Amino acid sequence: MNSLFSFARHKSSIINSPVPIILLLLLCCIAGCRGRHPAEKEEADDLQQIKDSGELVVLTLYSSTSYFIYRGQDMGFQYELSEQFAKSLGVKLRIEVARNVHELIEKLLAGKGDLIAYNLPITKEWKDSLIYCGEEVITHQVIVQRNGGRTKPLKDVTELIGKDVYVKPGKYYERLVNLDEELGGGIHIHKVTNDSISAEDLITQVAQGKIPYTVADNDVAQLNTTYYPNLNIGLSISFDQRASWAVRKDCPQLAAAANKWHEENMTSPAYTASMKRYFEIGKAIPHSPILSLREGKISHYDDLFKKYAPEIDWDWRLLASLAYTESNFDSTAVSWAGARGLMQLMPATARAMGLPEGKEQNPEESIKAAVKYIGATAKSFSKIPQEERINFVLASYNSGIGHVLDAMALAEKYGKNKYVWRDNVENFILLKSNEEYFTDPVCKNGYFRCIETYNFVRDITSRFEQYKKKIKK
Numbered sequence: 471m472n473s474l475f476s477f478a479r480h481k482s483s484i485i486n487s488p489v490p491i492i493l494l495l496l497l498c499c500i501a502g503c504r505g506r507h508p509a510e511k512e513e514a515d516d517l518q519q520i521k522d523s524g525e526l527v528v529l530t531l532y533s534s535t536s537y538f539i540y541r542g543q544d545m546g547f548q549y550e551l552s553e554q555f556a557k558s559l560g561v562k563l564r565i566e567v568a569r570n571v572h573e574l575i576e577k578l579l580a581g582k583g584d585l586i587a588y589n590l591p592i593t594k595e596w597k598d599s600l601i602y603c604g605e606e607v608i609t610h611q612v613i614v615q616r617n618g619g620r621t622k623p624l625k626d627v628t629e630l631i632g633k634d635v636y637v638k639p640g641k642y643y644e645r646l647v648n649l650d651e652e653l654g655g656g657i658h659i660h661k662v663t664n665d666s667i668s669a670e671d672l673i674t675q676v677a678q679g680k681i682p683y684t685v686a687d688n689d690v691a692q693l694n695t696t697y698y699p700n701l702n703i704g705l706s707i708s709f710d711q712r713a714s715w716a717v718r719k720d721c722p723q724l725a726a727a728a729n730k731w732h733e734e735n736m737t738s739p740a741y742t743a744s745m746k747r748y749f750e751i752g753k754a755i756p757h758s759p760i761l762s763l764r765e766g767k768i769s770h771y772d773d774l775f776k777k778y779a780p781e782i783d784w785d786w787r788l789l790a791s792l793a794y795t796e797s798n799f800d801s802t803a804v805s806w807a808g809a810r811g812l813m814q815l816m817p818a819t820a821r822a823m824g825l826p827e828g829k830e831q832n833p834e835e836s837i838k839a840a841v842k843y844i845g846a847t848a849k850s851f852s853k854i855p856q857e858e859r860i861n862f863v864l865a866s867y868n869s870g871i872g873h874v875l876d877a878m879a880l881a882e883k884y885g886k887n888k889y890v891w892r893d894n895v896e897n898f899i900l901l902k903s904n905e906e907y908f909t910d911p912v913c914k915n916g917y918f919r920c921i922e923t924y925n926f927v928r929d930i931t932s933r934f935e936q937y938k939k940k941i942k943k
Contacts, residue, residue, distance in 0.1 A: 516720065516723045518723075520559065520584055520724065521560060521561060524561050524562060525562050525564050526552075526562070526563055526564070527566060527583045527584045527585075528563060528564070528565055528584065528587045529574050529577050529578055529582070529583035529585065529586045529587070529588075530546075530549070530566075530567060530568070530586070530587045530588045531568055531574065531588055532916035533546070534546075534670065534693055534917070535547050535589070535690060536549065536589075537565060537567065538916060538919075539870060539915050539918070540870060541807070541809070541869065541870040542819065542870045542871070542872065543807075543816055543870075545807065547744055547745075548587045548605070549565065550740075550747075551741070551744060554735060554738075554740050554744075555587075555604065555728060555735075558727075558731050558735070559727065566582065566583050569909050571590065574586050574588060574590070575590075575716075578716070578717070578718060579599060579718060584717065584721070584724060585604070585715060585716070585724065585728065586715055586717070587604075587605070587715055589609060589713035590602070590714060590715065591713050592712040592714055596716070598719075600716040600717070600718065601716065601717050601718070601721070601722065601725040602714040603715055603716065603724075603725035603726075603729050603732075604714065604731065605714065605728075605732055606714040606732070607714070608710045608711070608712060609687050609688055609689060610706050610709065610710050610711060611641075611645055611685055611687060611688070611706070611707050612685070612688050612691050612703045612704070612707065613703075613707055614672075614676050614683065614684045614685065614686050614691050614694070615676060615682065615683050615702045615703075616682075616700050616702060617700050618700060619679075623704070623705070624683075625704070626705075627649060627653065627705070630653070630657045630707075631653060631657060632656055632657075632658070633658060634681070634682055634683065635659055635660065635682075635683040635684065636660045636672055636675075636681045636683065637659065637661065637662065637669075637672070637684060637685050638662050638667070638668070639663065642669065642684075642685040643659065643661055645707060645708050646685060646707075647659065665904065666901055666904060668904045668905070669686055669690070670686075670690065670919070671904075672684040673691070673701070674694075674698070674921060676701065677694075677697075677701055686703075688706070689749070693748055693749055696752050696753045696806070697752075697754055699752065699754075715728060747807075748806075753922075755797075755798055767941075768787065768941060769794070769799045770799065771790075771799065772786070772790065774834050775787075775789045775790045775793070775837065778837050778838060778841045779841070782844050782845045785938070785943065786943075787934055787937040787938060788860070788937075789837075789841070791930045791931075791933040791934040792813070792930055793812055794933065795926060795930050795933070796812070796814035797813070797814050801833045810831065811830040811831050811832075811833075812831075812833045813837060813839070813840035815830070815836065815839055815840060815843065817830075822843075823840075823842045823843050824839060824842065843867075847866050847871060848863050850871055850875075851863065854889045860931075861891035861892070861896075862891060862895070864930055864931070865895075865896075865923050865927050868922065868923045868927070869918055869922075872915035873899065873923070874895070875914070876902060877896075877898040877902060877920075878898075879912035879913065880898040880907060880910065880912060881897075882912075883912055886898070896924055896927065899923055899924060901920075902917065902918045902920040903919050903920055905917075
């Protein structure tokens, strides 16, 4: 995948070699963005070449704000914007994931992708080789703290003096050290070097009251407020940093198209829906029982649970506990990710399990499809005894089977029993939000916010035990 620039660098050696002139002309013809037309039309044809290929290759990173796989479906804010942009060009989207920012740029410059869809910091370092374009945001670092309680939220950086702030090594730690120097010292900075704890894990610990303060980029912090409404992210501790998408210098038309799309798309229903999905809609479902256990019933759908649970050799009360966790027994529920109905199946999964479109809110159809899905998933864990297998199936129901298989692979790599969930595989699924682990070669499905999966399995199984004590089989 030669560019005009790489061709120019080697032009003299080619001319001085015995290569026939006809080959030289041929080389000119294949130079460009991704095998474009003749070099003299390079600038005019970079976008057309992508349209002709029918595919936009987008480079990004795994993260909670960029790209991840959830229940077998591609998701993430940057992913959805990339999809919208590709649609505007009339082409399909193909995602290629890099391990870090350096590799992102390497892959782009090597022609292994057309565009970087990620909050890439706009710096002088890369301006000679990149055109910043498309989605542009202003990022800054904020103190993550709790609202409410005995301690009032900090409103000024000077109030950090004497406070304990927990951060991972890297840019957050460096900014705190600089801020401490600017204030004349006094911030109690705790560098968290435990490789099993991510920056988002620290945010969770703040929300839970385990630590008082941490630091995060404002977009990551904003996303986490949708899981933990008690968080306060109003105190900024850094200058604004512009960040943007990027293309190679030899793709000006693609850059112009991305700029045009961004300008026109920012107020579109699709863009607005994506913003709300990741940064506004609450992710935590408040739970309250619909029927009293004292009456000997769990829900209005007990008869349906009893009808379909035997098909997968489950206790109907376990199936009821799953439904409660997923939808609070609300057959009209729609999750932030688009899962629908009593059993909260994703649209693609629902179709694959035979649930007719438009019937997602039908309780029996939802249960029937969920049971079929559970049965299909269980076959992937056939080597695991039934009682233990249930944990793996529940985890897969929440996260998608790929992340569970990754956690099993990690458990095996680190000498733990990959066929036991509690205190074995469940500990490794927690590590799927940590870059060191989700980039491990044994992991095939990248980043995932697996604290929810960890809690999901524990909540369902513990509630099932309560149901068994209070409700007759």
